[in-house]
Amino acid sequence: MNSSRENTKLHYLVRQPKIKxxxxxxxxxxxxxxxNEQNLFSFANDLxxxxxxxxxxxxxxxxxxxxxxxxxxxxxxxxxxxxxxAEAARVTILDFIxxxxxxxxxxxxxxxxxxxxxxxxMSYSAALxxxxxxxxxxxxxxxxxxxxxxxxxxxxxxxxxxxxxxxxRQDPVLHLPYALEAVTYLKSKEMTPEFKSYEGGxxxxxxxxxxxxxxxxx
Numbered sequence: 001m002n003s004s005r006e007n008t009k010l011h012y013l014v015r016q017p018k019i020k021x022x023x024x025x026x027x028x029x030x031x032x033x034x035x036n037e038q039n040l041f042s043f044a045n046d047l048x049x050x051x052x053x054x055x056x057x058x059x060x061x062x063x064x065x066x067x068x069x070x071x072x073x074x075x076x077x078x079x080x081x082x083x084x085x086a087e088a089a090r091v092t093i094l095d096f097i098x099x100x101x102x103x104x105x106x107x108x109x110x111x112x113x114x115x116x117x118x119x120x121x122m123s124y125s126a127a128l129x130x131x132x133x134x135x136x137x138x139x140x141x142x143x144x145x146x147x148x149x150x151x152x153x154x155x156x157x158x159x160x161x162x163x164x165x166x167x168x169r170q171d172p173v174l175h176l177p178y179a180l181e182a183v184t185y186l187k188s189k190e191m192t193p194e195f196k197s198y199e200g201g202x203x204x205x206x207x208x209x210x211x212x213x214x215x216x217x218x
Contacts, residue, residue: 009096011057013041014104018049025110025135027216028097029055030119032141033068040116046209048216052106058118059092060085069122079174083147090125090148097133114138114212116204117174121145124182127161128152136162138212141171141202143178144185155190163193164215166208173202 017024027047029040041055058067070085097111111134115123120142127134128144129151142165152158163186167179176197186193196211 009092009099010059011037012096013037013044013055015041015044015047015053017052021050023105023107024050024052025112026100026104026106027051027053027112027114028093029053030069030093030113030115030122031055031058031067032117032119033058033072034062034066035116036065036067038065040114040119040204043204043209046206046213048213051112051216052104054100054104056093056096059089069118072118079143081145081147086121086125086145086147089122090129093122093126094130094133110135112136112138112216114140115142116140117142117202124148127163128158131157131161134161136164136215138164138166138215139179139182140166140204140208141168141174141179142182143174144182149185152189158189158191161191162215163191164212165193165195166211167195167197168200168202169197170200171202 031039037055037057044053047053058069060068062068069089071082073080113123113134120139123137123139124144125148127137131153165179165183167176169176183193183195198207
């Protein structure tokens with residue numbers, strides 16, 4: 001059963017677990033800039049049957065059906081972000097998780113974020129700064145914001161956080177080195193991220209979803 005909901009923080013879509021359990025694990029899907037909660041929700045039925053799946057809409061409206069987590073401009077091919085908006089979005093996502101506890105039933109110790117592009121950026125930002133709230137993140141075609149590094153938790157707090165990094169080798173928007181830099185940084189924090197690259201550009205493919213399912217199954 002799918003449904004659309006609104007809470008004080010964000011509008012979201014819900015796919016109930018296909019296998020009924022009292023306390024299902026939770027996946028929160030975070031879309032990219034200019035997208036909306038329907039984008040990643042199109043993959044919701046391909047995700048494991050035992051999970052509750054929520055797809056959240058970014059807080060900034062760019063146009064009809066077009067939303068984002070923060071404004072970004074590409075200057076000389078490099079992304080320049082609105083830092084205040086990115087920080088507000090990070091806090092909003094963490095508050096959103098708290099709000100969901102009063103609206104849906106799920107295992108608070110098994111919360112996963114799956115983000116594409118800007119949603120992947122937000123997955124890093126939320127999980128690395130508040131690892132107690134999040135069990136794992138899968139980042140598709142994202143990057144780790146240098147601006148968030150001063151807020152990142154210490155190595156001890158991060159040791160249980162699971163990270164899967166997925167990136168297209170020909171990504172023309174956020175180039176592959178962004179993924180490699182993030183993986184190197186996470187390893188410097190004594191973490192063990194999994195990294196996979198794919199033929200293709202700035203997009204999600206079936207193989208990525210299959211690899212996320214394998215990762216979630218572990």
